[in-house]
Amino acid sequence: MPVPKWFVVARNEYFIRTSSIRKIRPYFPYLVIGLLAVYVAFIAPAFVNLFIDEFIAFFLSQAAVAIVEIILFLIFFYFIIIPISNTLKEVQTGQQEIVLAAPIKPSDVLLGEFLGVMPFYAIAAVVIVGLFTAVLNPLGLDMVQIVMIIIIFIVTFFSALWIGTVIAAILRTKFGKTARGKDIGKALSLIIALPAIGLMYAIIGGGLLEALADPGTSGMVEAILGLLPSSWGAEVIISFASNPGNITAVGFETLTRFGGLVAFFVATLWLGAKAANRAYSLEPTTFISSRAKPDGVFYKTIKYLGGGGSFGTLLVSTFKGYSRRLQNLSYIAYAVGILVLVTIFFMHPEEPMDALLMGLLLFPLLAAFVASDVTLRGKDTLFIYRKTPSGVGRFVKARLVQGWLVVVPIAGGIAAVSTILIPQTTFISLLTYTGLVMLFVAAFVAFALGLFLLNPAFSDKSGNFILNIFIVPNVSLGLTLVPLLVFDLPALDSLSYVIIPLSWLLGIVFLYLGKRNLSRIE
């Protein structure tokens, strides 16, 4: 009897995911199961024992339902967006032609892809479930209640993963057919994480947990999240915690919520299988390719700023190449989004220093994202400049000006708005602070550009990319904290006399080194 096709696809998917550990692949499942068993039996209970009184008090508190609902919602949301984000980062449809030419139903491909990645998500699920059961166990829950809680987690997680897998497959097919679509995919892969980050910031710095202690607030959150299937399980878990060993006391609630969750899982499986034909198709969706419009006022101005001659043309071309890529715009949107979220949840108008410090940490991140484009398009682009007379110098200059034109106005705008929000701000202090931030961020564009040329990252998945993105804000952190903490200088003095001059020094040195390295890259 032939092996079921979904199993063939699932095994293939599993092999792909474990290709980096091929030597230990036969023992990998036993190793993972063993480690998880140790975690569930010993580590999780030992960790919970440290805070057992707080945990029990929490599960019996007013806010418990709302908080567990939020936790389950966050996990549900992440299990949906992780497969989507992973797929969108690099949309590949080439393999579809091989699979579609074979005698296999699209629903089998979809099920296989889901089952192939499920073991890795199951590890995360076991870690979370292990912690919850360790917390609930001392309350005296019976075996039926514990088993039902485990089933609730499994059904919630795998519903979310299935939904994510189906949406990812549909988006892959939709976006994978054109270069523009792939660009949109990469842009979305970053942006879709922002809502979850916002919710996390609201919990960490926005006082959401404290607010949930208020019955009115927690009631409102419960009412909103109660509509989502992730919350149905949370209600059952809390009702078990309130009635340990007595499932009949909450029989109706258990039946409706638990039954609803299982019905939701079955419905998503059925709907996903129905959508499989749309998820695997090589039918072209469009024959319209993106067209460039004649240069308008904006590009004409940039060309003018570049001197109008061949350097002006080079600058405009660099700017077009950068700004027409949605992935680049998504980096800016992401960095600005983080800045806005930090401002909302972590800033306190009575402490203006917070805004200054956060700005000095996050604006360099924006500079790093913008500067990263210099090598992300591959060596071939760099070699074009190497081939042309004085190409390297003009290329670096054009990239620097383009980076300034993108980053400096954004940083200046955000700095101005956050300064205005501080009570009793004078016009002079607004201008001074905004101007200093613009000077600071301009230096960091030069530094980040030099760093990316010195340590080129030819892919956004490469270690060099992650390292450079990590280095830039941390250098800024060092430059900011040393004068403030060690020399105890006032914030504006630090910025004016130490941070900005040092940033420019770093920027000039790294830009020189980066430019020199560009001539040597092979």
Added chain:
Amino acid sequence: MKKVLIHTKGLSKYYGKGGEIKAVDKLDLEVYEGETFGLLGPNGAGKTTTVRLLNCIIKPTRGTATVNGYDILKEETEVKRVTGLLAESPGLYEKLSAYEFLEFMGALYDVPRDILPERIDDLLKLFGLHDRRDHLLEGYSRGMKQKVLIAAALIHDPPILFFDEPTSMLDPRAALMVKNLIKGLADRAGKTIFICSHILPIVEELCDRIGIINQGKLIALGTVDEIIAQTETKTLEEAFIAITGGVEEKELLAWREHRDAGA
């Protein structure tokens, strides 16, 4: 009388509003058993769309076709079982080894488990890849990847093989090997082979008959000699240009004329 293995009748694939883009338009074609047939055409002529239609990867807007007697609209699974496809630019599973990839493809095509390992070994030996069977495909050269893809198309030993631009990305040595393999499959294994290409010498050397397709329409059909005779030209290249059109020689350096005039 020769048995017809591929038969298209008014096969059409239209895209866009009202079907204004005719990727394939009313294609009537017969390919015989054991024949090597070449579909020739410029880029965007409709060659790949034709191959995708005949392999049930996409569905026709109008018309139909049979492959080994199976209807592409009603007997999709049977059509897929009797065909092997080397696509123009397929994505390999780069994180698999050659052996794992062929094992995956064999399982997809239901090759019995008791013969699959031996067949994979035989194919890897044939293509000179046996020593690297456990290396990940990401480390293979383009030619080696093409060999693995051809092995994948052969894994279930189908009677009909589709090769879409089989040598376009290969160096001369690898291209020669692929040409010899196609010849061997046709002459010694009796396979029916359908080649799509815009490389004229390949088609000229390998194919018993050719069809020329342009803007979705089949505009010439016959042996190479017949097509040259029909167009009153001397070579297939001249015949191809005569049928599909080309740039006049005097236009080739027109872009320099302004400078010459100014000099």
